[in-house]
Amino acid sequence: MFNHIPEIGKTFVRPDAAGKSKGTEKYAADYYGDQLVWAGVRRAGIACGRIRNVDTSAAQSLPGVVAVLTAKDVPGTNRQGIVHKDQPVLAEDKVRYSGDAVALVLADDRATLDKALALLKVDIEPLPAVFTHEEALKPGAPVIHESHPGGNILLQAQIRQGNAVQALADCDVLIEESFDVPMQAHAFLETENGLAWQEPDGRIVLICSTQAPFRDRWEIGHALGIPMDKLRVSSPYLGGAFGGKDGATVQCFLALAAMHAQGRPVKMTWSREENFAAGYKRHAAHMEYRLGAKADGTLQALHCKLFYNTGAYAHLGGEVMALGMEHAGGPYRILHTLVEGWCVYTNQPIAGAMRGFGVAQVSFAAERMMDLLAAKLNMDPLDLRQKNALRRGDQNTSGVTMTQSTGIDACLAELQASPLWQNRSQWKEQASLFKRRGVGVSAVFNAIGYGRGLPDSAIAKIELTQEGNIRVYNGVTDMGQGNATAFVQIAGQILCQENNRFELIQPDTDRTLPSGSSSASRTTYTYGNALIKAAEDLRRKIIGRASLILLADTLDGLELLPGRVRDMQSGREIPLEMIASIMPPEDRICTSQFLMPVVRDKMNTGKEFVIGFPHLLFSYAAHLAAIEVDELTGAIEVKEYDAKTEAGHVLNPHTFTQQVHGAIAQGIGYALFEEIVTKDGRLMTPDFTTYHIPCAPDVPEMRSQIIETWEPSGPYGMKGVGEVGSNGPLPAIANALADACGVQMTCSPLSPERVLLALAQMKKQENPRQ
Amino acid sequence: MKIQFILNGEEIHLDVAADRRVVDLLREDLGFTGTKEGCGAGECGACSILVNGEHRLSCLMVAAQLAGAEIVTIEGLSGEKGFHPLQEAFIREGAVQCGFCTPGMIIAAEALLKSNPNPTREEIRSGLSGNLCRCTGYQKIVDAVSEASRIGKKTT
Numbered sequence: 001m002f003n004h005i006p007e008i009g010k011t012f013v014r015p016d017a018a019g020k021s022k023g024t025e026k027y028a029a030d031y032y033g034d035q036l037v038w039a040g041v042r043r044a045g046i047a048c049g050r051i052r053n054v055d056t057s058a059a060q061s062l063p064g065v066v067a068v069l070t071a072k073d074v075p076g077t078n079r080q081g082i083v084h085k086d087q088p089v090l091a092e093d094k095v096r097y098s099g100d101a102v103a104l105v106l107a108d109d110r111a112t113l114d115k116a117l118a119l120l121k122v123d124i125e126p127l128p129a130v131f132t133h134e135e136a137l138k139p140g141a142p143v144i145h146e147s148h149p150g151g152n153i154l155l156q157a158q159i160r161q162g163n164a165v166q167a168l169a170d171c172d173v174l175i176e177e178s179f180d181v182p183m184q185a186h187a188f189l190e191t192e193n194g195l196a197w198q199e200p201d202g203r204i205v206l207i208c209s210t211q212a213p214f215r216d217r218w219e220i221g222h223a224l225g226i227p228m229d230k231l232r233v234s235s236p237y238l239g240g241a242f243g244g245k246d247g248a249t250v251q252c253f254l255a256l257a258a259m260h261a262q263g264r265p266v267k268m269t270w271s272r273e274e275n276f277a278a279g280y281k282r283h284a285a286h287m288e289y290r291l292g293a294k295a296d297g298t299l300q301a302l303h304c305k306l307f308y309n310t311g312a313y314a315h316l317g318g319e320v321m322a323l324g325m326e327h328a329g330g331p332y333r334i335l336h337t338l339v340e341g342w343c344v345y346t347n348q349p350i351a352g353a354m355r356g357f358g359v360a361q362v363s364f365a366a367e368r369m370m371d372l373l374a375a376k377l378n379m380d381p382l383d384l385r386q387k388n389a390l391r392r393g394d395q396n397t398s399g400v401t402m403t404q405s406t407g408i409d410a411c412l413a414e415l416q417a418s419p420l421w422q423n424r425s426q427w428k429e430q431a432s433l434f435k436r437r438g439v440g441v442s443a444v445f446n447a448i449g450y451g452r453g454l455p456d457s458a459i460a461k462i463e464l465t466q467e468g469n470i471r472v473y474n475g476v477t478d479m480g481q482g483n484a485t486a487f488v489q490i491a492g493q494i495l496c497q498e499n500n501r502f503e504l505i506q507p508d509t510d511r512t513l514p515s516g517s518s519s520a521s522r523t524t525y526t527y528g529n530a531l532i533k534a535a536e537d538l539r540r541k542i543i544g545r546a547s548l549i550l551l552a553d554t555l556d557g558l559e560l561l562p563g564r565v566r567d568m569q570s571g572r573e574i575p576l577e578m579i580a581s582i583m584p585p586e587d588r589i590c591t592s593q594f595l596m597p598v599v600r601d602k603m604n605t606g607k608e609f610v611i612g613f614p615h616l617l618f619s620y621a622a623h624l625a626a627i628e629v630d631e632l633t634g635a636i637e638v639k640e641y642d643a644k645t646e647a648g649h650v651l652n653p654h655t656f657t658q659q660v661h662g663a664i665a666q667g668i669g670y671a672l673f674e675e676i677v678t679k680d681g682r683l684m685t686p687d688f689t690t691y692h693i694p695c696a697p698d699v700p701e702m703r704s705q706i707i708e709t710w711e712p713s714g715p716y717g718m719k720g721v722g723e724v725g726s727n728g729p730l731p732a733i734a735n736a737l738a739d740a741c742g743v744q745m746t747c748s749p750l751s752p753e754r755v756l757l758a759l760a761q762m763k764k765q766e767n768p769r770q
Numbered sequence: 771m772k773i774q775f776i777l778n779g780e781e782i783h784l785d786v787a788a789d790r791r792v793v794d795l796l797r798e799d800l801g802f803t804g805t806k807e808g809c810g811a812g813e814c815g816a817c818s819i820l821v822n823g824e825h826r827l828s829c830l831m832v833a834a835q836l837a838g839a840e841i842v843t844i845e846g847l848s849g850e851k852g853f854h855p856l857q858e859a860f861i862r863e864g865a866v867q868c869g870f871c872t873p874g875m876i877i878a879a880e881a882l883l884k885s886n887p888n889p890t891r892e893e894i895r896s897g898l899s900g901n902l903c904r905c906t907g908y909q910k911i912v913d914a915v916s917e918a919s920r921i922g923k924k925t926t
Contacts, residue, residue, distance in 0.1 A: 025869060029806070189816055190868070
C-alpha cells in the first residue's frame with residue numbers, strides 16, 4: 001500500500017506494521033504444531049530452602065503426562081547465566097527464590113499439565129532468607145551462594161577520579177541525600193514463551209521470544225551439554241521485551257523438554273503470574289549521594305554509594321550496576337568523583353536488564369540532587385544544569401573524554417526556550433481548588449553498546465534473490481523497536497529499490513549471522529554499520545555482473561535503479577531478475593562485520609568490571625514534566641510532557657518518536673505507580689490489577705523534539721535512542737512535585753499514599769502545634 | 771458440545787468442550803492467532819474480539835457463549851489483501867511497535883467508533899483504557915483512531 005524507495009532521514013512506514021495490524025505476523029506465541037506437548041515447571045514458592053524431596057510418582061502416573069523431569073535429568077552443567085553461571089535450570093538441593101524451578105513436566109494438554117504440576121510433592125525445608133541489601137550485607141547473614149567467594153556481594157566496585165572526599169570538604173555548598181527505588185517489571189504483553197522440537201538427526205530447534213538467539217545457543221549448550229551446532233534458535237518479532245527477554249527464560253526448559261518428547265513439538269508459555277514471579281526485574285536500589293559545588297553553581301565533587309539488589313542469581317546484575325555507576329554523576333562535568341557500588345544477592349526475584357539498564361535508578365538520585373542544589377543556591381534548575389553540562393572534549397564523571405557527539409547542552413537550551421518552561425509561572429497559577437501545579441526538569445543520558453571488554457559486533461548479510469528481490473538477514477531481534485525497519489531503509493538507500501522488493505529474515509542461528517543481543521541501544525547502530533558495508537558490496541556486485549550482460553567496458557556508466565540496472569549512455573536496461581539468474585547462489589550474498597569503537601582513554605579506575613566499562617557513546621535528553629497534584633488524594637496527574645532528545649542524526653523520525661513516546665510512558669509508570677512488592681520473597685503484585693502499568697488516560701499528550709547532531713561513527717550519523725527516554729520521567733516528575741508543593745521525595749514511586757503522607761508530614765513540620 | 775456460530779462471515783460448526791476458553795478455541799483449534807493472549811484474566815485487552823458487534827475479551831469467554839453469535843476477529847476486519855481504515859491508520863500513524871496489543875487495540879477502536887463515530891482524544895483514551903500497550907505510550911494510537919474517524923466521516 002505504500003510503495004516507494006526507503007530513504008534515510010525520511011519517515012518510512014514500518015514494513016512490519018501491515019502484518020501486525022492484520023494479525024498475520026507470527027510471534028513465537030503463535031506457533032503450535034501437530035501432536036503438541038505442553039511444558040511447564042513447578043516453582044519453589046518459597047524464598048529460600050533446602051530441597052528434601054521431589055516426589056514425582058503421582059504426576060508421572062497421570063494419564064497424558066509425557067515426562068516429569070528434575071535436576072537429575074539435566075544432562076549438562078545445569079547452570080545458566082550470561083556472565084556468571086550460577087543459576088540452575090532445575091534446582092538441585094537448594095532454592096534461592098520463590099520462582100526457582102524444581103521440576104519440569106510435559107503433558108498432552110494444558111489441563112493435564114496443570115493437574116500434574118499440582119500432583120508433584122515438593123518437600124522443601126525453609127531456610128533463613130534475606131530480602132534487602134542491608135539484610136544480605138549484615139555480618140553472619142545467610143549466604144545465598146555458598147561457592148561465591150564474595151559472599152552475598154556479587155560485585156563490589158569503584159569509579160574514582162580526583163579526590164572526591166577531600167574536594168567535598170572544600171565545597172561552598174554540600175547536599176546530602178539518600179534515595180530508594182523499587183523493582184520494576186517489564187510487563188511486555190507477550191509473556192516468555194517458545195516452541196521446540198528435536199529433529200530425527202538429534203538437532204534441537206527452538207522458535208523463541210528472545211532478545212539473544214545466538215547467545216541462547218551457547219547458554220543452552222552449556223547448561224544441557226549439547227554442542228552448539230546441534231541447536232538452532234530463531235526469534236520472530238517479539239511482543240515486547242525491554243530487556244526482560246535478554247537471557248535464559250524458557251530456552252533451557254524447552255530444549256530439555258524437546259529431548260524427552262520423542263520428536264513432538266513442545267510449547268511453553270509462562271502465564272502472566274509466572275512472568276511476574278520468575279521474569280527478570282529492574283533492580284531495586286538504595287543510593288546515598290553527596291554532591292558539592294562552588295557558590296556559583298560549578299559542580300566540584302560527588303561521592304555516592306549505590307546498592308543494587310540483584311535477587312537470587314547474577315544474570316546481568318554486575319553489568320547493570322556498572323552502567324548505573326558510570327551514569328551516577330549525570331551528564332555533567334565533575335572533576336572529583338567517587339562512585340562506590342555493591343551489587344548484592346538476596347532471595348528476591350532475579351533483577352537484570354531493563355531499558356535504562358541501571359541508569360534509570362541513578363537518574364532519579366542525580367537529578368533530584370541537582371534540584372536540591374539549585375534550591376540551595378537559589379539558582380534556576382535549568383541554568384544550573386546548563387552551566388555544568390558535558391560538552392565535547394570534556395571528561396565525564398568516569399574520566400572518559402567525550403570525543404563523540406555530545407548534545408545535552410543543546411537539549412537543555414531547547415528546553416529552556418520552550419513555551420511551557422517560559423510560561424510556567426502563569427501555568428501554575430491556573431491550578432484549581434485543592435490542586436497544586438508544578439513543573440520539573442531532568443537531564444539524562446544513556447550509553448550505547450556493550451562498552452569495553454565485550455566486543456560489540458554485528459555481521460550483516462544481504463542477498464539478491466533469484467527473483468531479483470533484496471533479502472536482508474537481520475541478525476538482531478526486533479522486539480518492537482523497529483531496527484528491522486531501519487535495515488530496510490539502509491538497504492533501500494544504498495540499493496535504490498522500492499520497499500516491496502525487500503524481504504526481511506528475522507534472526508535465526510541457521511540463516512542469519514551472529515550480531516549480538518537486541519539491547520544496549522545498539523541494534524541499529526551496530527548492525528546498521530555492518531549492513532551499510534554489505535549493501536554497498538552488493539550494489540557493486542550487481543552492477544559488476546550487469547556489466548557482463550550490458551557489455552559495458554567500465555562500471556562508471558551503470559546505475560542501479562528500482563528493479564533494474566541502466567546503462568546511462570545507451571539507455572539499455574536489464575532487470576534484476578536477469579542479473580540474478582546469471583549469479584550462482586553464493587555470489588548473490590554479501591556479508592560484512594562491524595565492530596563498535598571503544599574508549600581510548602587509559603582508565604585507572606573501574607578495574608573490578610570484567611566487561612562493559614566504560615562507554616564511548618551516549619545519547620542525551622532533557623525532559624520537562626508539568627504536573628498537577630491533588631491535595632486531597634495525593635494523586636499526581638502529568639498534564640504536559642516535553643522531551644528534547646539527541647541521538648545523532650535521525651534515520652526515521654517515525655520510529656524515533658515511537659521510542660521516545662514509549663520510553664516516557666514506561667518512565668511515567670515507574671514514577672507514579674509501578675512497584676513490585678514481595679512478602680517473604682513471594683510476589684504480592686502478580687497481575688495487572690495489583691501491578692498497574694499506564695493505560696491510555698494515564699499518559700499525557702507528549703511533545704518530542706529531535707535535537708539533531710551527527711555521530712561520525714554511526715550509520716548515517718545515528719546513535720541508539722531506545723533507552724535514554726526512560727531515565728527522564730521519574731526525576732522530572734519528582735522535581736515537579738517539589739515545585740508544586742515543596743515535597744522533596746526520595747522514594748519512588750510517587751504514589752498517592754506517599755505524596756499524601758509527605759504533605760501531612762510537611763504540614764506538621766511547618767506547624768508543629770497542629 | 772456442538773455449537774454453531776459465524777466467524778468472520780463464515781459459518782462454523784464445532785464439537786468442543788463447553789468450557790473451552792474462546793481465546794484457545796480461536797487460536798489453537800481454528801488457527802486465528804491474530805487474537806493474542808497477554809494475561810488470561812481480562813486485564814490487558816490483547817484478546818479483544820467483536821461478539822455481535824460488541825467488544826469482548828475472549829480469554830474470559832467460554833465456547834458455549836459463542837453459540838449462535840456473530841464473531842469478528844482481527845483477521846475478519848478486512849479482506850485477505852485489503853486493510854480496514856483503522857488498520858491503515860495504525861500503520862500510517864506509527865501506532866504499531868511490537869504489535870502484540872495491536873489486533874486487540876484495533877478491535878476495541880472499531881467498537882468505540884461504532885458507538886461514537888466522532889470521539890475526542892480524551893474519549894478515545896478512555897474508550898481504549900481497557901487495552902494495555904507497553905510500547906507506544908498511546909499517543910500515536912490516539913492519532914490513528916482520530917485519523918480513522920476523520921476518514922470514516924469523509925466516506926460516509
